[in-house]
Amino acid sequence: MAESVNEERLTQELRHELEQELDRPLDEAELQRVRELVRAQLRKELAAKRRREAATEEEYFVRFSRNFCLQHLVLAISVILLAITGLPIKFHDSAWAEFLFRHIWSLETNRLLHRVGASLLMLVAVWHIGWLMTREGRRDIRELLPRVKDFWDFVAHVKFMLGISAERPKFGRYSYSEKFEYWALVWGTAVMVLTGLMLWFHGIALAYFPKYIFDIALQAHSGEALLAILALITWHMYHAHFNPDVFPINMTIFTGKISKKRMIEEHPLEYEQIMRERAEAEQQ
Amino acid sequence: MRKIIALWVASVVLLSWLGYGQRDPNARCLLECHANPNLKREVAPGQFKSLYVDYDQFKASVHKDKLCIECHTDVTVIPHQRRPDQIHCLQCHYRGNVVGAPVSERPERYKESVHGKAVERGDPNAPDCKHCHTVHAVRAHTDPRSPVYRANIPKTCGSCHIEIYTEYLESVHGQALQKGVLEAAVCSDCHQEHDLFPPDDPRSSLHPQSVANTCARCHADVKIMERRGVPIKQVEAFKKSFHGIAIEFGVLKSANCISCHEYHKILSSRDPRSPIHPLNLAQTCGQCHPNASSNVARGRFHIIPSDPDAGIVFWVYEFYRWLIIVMTSFFILYIALDLYGRWRHAGRSSHG
Incomplete structure (x- = not known):
C-alpha cells in the first residue's frame, strides 16, 4: 500500500516537473511512460535493499x-x-x-x-x-x-x-x-x-x-x-x-x-x- | 532549791522522752486489739475474718521499722470511726518514690498481668500482692523464710496452681530444686514475677517468639549450664533451624522449645516418659508432621552445621565450604588471567 502511494506521489512530481519544462500538459501515453519509469526505478531500489539486508544476514x-x-x-x-x-x-x-x-x-x-x-x-x-x-x-x-x-x-x-x-x-x-x-x-x-x-x-x-x-x-x-x-x-x-x-x-x-x-x-x-x-x- | 527543781524537771523530761523512745509507737494498735489472736470481724453471717497481727512476724519483716499508720493511712483514731480501707502496696512501691521503696521487679506492671486483670474483673480467687508476699510478714526474696525465696516460689504459686505444682515437681527443674539446686528454673524464671502475661500476649515471656529467649536466660548461660552438665548450644541451634527462622519472622505456628519439650513437666530425653525420648519422638514430631516415623529419632538434634558436634552434617558443611572457597578463587583467578591475557595481546597488536 505504502509502495503504491509512494509510486503515485513520485509520478505526480515527475509529471509536474515535465509539464513545467515542456509548458504543456502530458498526454495519456506520456503519463503511462512516466509511471512505468518510476515503477521500474522503485523496483530496482527495493531489490538493492533486499540484497543489502541479505548480505548483512549472511554475516550471522x-x-x-x-x-x-x-x-x-x-x-x-x-x-x-x-x-x-x-x-x-x-x-x-x-x-x-x-x-x-x-x-x-x-x-x-x-x-x-x-x-x-x-x-x-x-x-x-x-x-x-x-x-x-x-x-x-x-x-x-x-x-x-x-x-x-x-x-x-x-x-x-x-x-x-x-x-x-x-x-x-x-x-x-x-x-x-x-x-x-x-x-x-x-x-x-x-x-x-x-x-x-x-x-x-x-x-x-x-x-x-x-x-x-x-x-x-x-x-x-x-x-x-x-x-x-x-x-x-x-x-x-x-x-x-x-x-x-x-x-x-x-x-x-x-x-x-x-x-x-x-x-x-x-x-x-x-x-x-x-x-x-x-x-x-x-x-x- | 532552784537547782533541785531544775534538775527534777530536766530528769522528768528526759525520762519521759526516753520512755517514749523505748515504747513502740505501734503498741497502741496492738495493746488495744490486734495482738489478740481471737480478734475477728464477721464479714458475712457465720463467716469471720481474723484481724489478728502476729507482731513477732512483723518485727522480722522488711517493714519492721514502719508504723502501722504508715500503710494504714486512713486510721487516725481508736476505735476506728469507720472500717479502714484496703491498703495497696503500690501506695509506696512505685517507680520514682523518693522514700525509696524498692521497685526492682516493676510491681506496677502487676496491674496489667493476668492476676491483676482477674482482680480487676472481681475474680475472688485472683491473687493480690499479699497472696505471694504475705501481709505483715513480708520478707526479702533473699530470705529463705520468704514465700518468694527461689526455693519457695513453686510452693507459693502451687498453693493455687496445685496440678501444675505436682507436674513441676516431677520435672528436671523441680527435681533439681528439691535437691537444693537453687539455680534450677522456678515458676517466675519463665513466667516473670509481676508482668505475667498470657502466652498469646506479645509482651509475655512465653509468647511463641519469646520462648527461646526465655529458656536462653539459663540455657545459653555458659556458667550455669557447665555447672549442671547441660549442653549450651541448644537455643542457638534452634534459632538457626527453620523452626527458629519461621518463628522469628512471624510464623507463630512453627515449633518452639515447649512444642517438643513440654513446659511444666520438662523431662530428660533419657526418661521414657519424656516427649523427647527417642521412642516418643515420632509421636512428638507427629503433632505437626503427621507422617513422622521412628526415622525422626535417627540423627542428632539441635545441630549447628559449623560445629563438629553436628557429625556428618558438619562434614557436608566443610565440604561445601572448601568447595566454594576453591571454586570461587579459581573463577576469580581465571577471570584475572583472561583479562591480563587480553590486555597483553591488545598492547602487542597496537605496537605491531
Whole structure:
C-alpha cells in the first residue's frame, strides 16, 4: 500500500516537473511512460535493499534454536527467583533478610515464591531432557560431552593468556568453559532439585529417610546454592557480560544469532565445519 | 532549791522522752486489739475474718521499722470511726518514690498481668500482692523464710496452681530444686514475677517468639549450664533451624522449645516418659508432621552445621565450604588471567 502511494506521489512530481519544462500538459501515453519509469526505478531500489539486508544476514550464524533460547530464559527467571528467595533464608541474621521479611513480603510468601521458582526449574529440567531426545538435542549433547581435547584446550588457553604461547586454542561448537558451565549446571540442578524436593515434601521425606539424611539434604541445598550463585556472579557474569568481547551483554542466548566475526574467533572449528558442509551442499 | 527543781524537771523530761523512745509507737494498735489472736470481724453471717497481727512476724519483716499508720493511712483514731480501707502496696512501691521503696521487679506492671486483670474483673480467687508476699510478714526474696525465696516460689504459686505444682515437681527443674539446686528454673524464671502475661500476649515471656529467649536466660548461660552438665548450644541451634527462622519472622505456628519439650513437666530425653525420648519422638514430631516415623529419632538434634558436634552434617558443611572457597578463587583467578591475557595481546597488536 505504502509502495503504491509512494509510486503515485513520485509520478505526480515527475509529471509536474515535465509539464513545467515542456509548458504543456502530458498526454495519456506520456503519463503511462512516466509511471512505468518510476515503477521500474522503485523496483530496482527495493531489490538493492533486499540484497543489502541479505548480505548483512549472511554475516550471522544461527547458534541456538528458539526452543533452546526459551529454555535459557525460563532457567534464568527461575534461578533469579530462587536466589532472591533462598539467600535471605540462608542469611536470616542479616539486615537485608530482616528488611525483606518485615517490609517486602512475609516468610510464607517467600516460601511460595521459592516453590514457584523451584517448579520452573524442574519444568525446564524436564523440558531440556525432552529436548535432548530431538535431533537438535542429540547433536548438541554429543558436542557437549567432555573430551580430552577440552583439558588440553584449557592448558593451551592459560598458556595463551600468560603469553607463553602466541596462539589461541581453536574451539568447536562448545569451548571447555561452556562445557564446564553446562555440566556444573546439570550437577547443580540435580543436587538442588533432589534436596529441595526433600525439604519441600519434608513430611514424606521424614517418613522414609532418617533425620540425618534430611539434615544432610538441608546442608547440601544451602551449600550448593551458594556455590551456584557465586559461580553465576563470577564465571557466568564474566563470560556473558563483563568480558570485553561481549560487554555489556552477549545477546546470542536470547536471539540465537552469533556474528561471523565472533563465530570465527570463538568457535573456529564449528565455523570451518559449517563452511565445509555448505560447500558440499552447493556441489550436490 | 532552784537547782533541785531544775534538775527534777530536766530528769522528768528526759525520762519521759526516753520512755517514749523505748515504747513502740505501734503498741497502741496492738495493746488495744490486734495482738489478740481471737480478734475477728464477721464479714458475712457465720463467716469471720481474723484481724489478728502476729507482731513477732512483723518485727522480722522488711517493714519492721514502719508504723502501722504508715500503710494504714486512713486510721487516725481508736476505735476506728469507720472500717479502714484496703491498703495497696503500690501506695509506696512505685517507680520514682523518693522514700525509696524498692521497685526492682516493676510491681506496677502487676496491674496489667493476668492476676491483676482477674482482680480487676472481681475474680475472688485472683491473687493480690499479699497472696505471694504475705501481709505483715513480708520478707526479702533473699530470705529463705520468704514465700518468694527461689526455693519457695513453686510452693507459693502451687498453693493455687496445685496440678501444675505436682507436674513441676516431677520435672528436671523441680527435681533439681528439691535437691537444693537453687539455680534450677522456678515458676517466675519463665513466667516473670509481676508482668505475667498470657502466652498469646506479645509482651509475655512465653509468647511463641519469646520462648527461646526465655529458656536462653539459663540455657545459653555458659556458667550455669557447665555447672549442671547441660549442653549450651541448644537455643542457638534452634534459632538457626527453620523452626527458629519461621518463628522469628512471624510464623507463630512453627515449633518452639515447649512444642517438643513440654513446659511444666520438662523431662530428660533419657526418661521414657519424656516427649523427647527417642521412642516418643515420632509421636512428638507427629503433632505437626503427621507422617513422622521412628526415622525422626535417627540423627542428632539441635545441630549447628559449623560445629563438629553436628557429625556428618558438619562434614557436608566443610565440604561445601572448601568447595566454594576453591571454586570461587579459581573463577576469580581465571577471570584475572583472561583479562591480563587480553590486555597483553591488545598492547602487542597496537605496537605491531
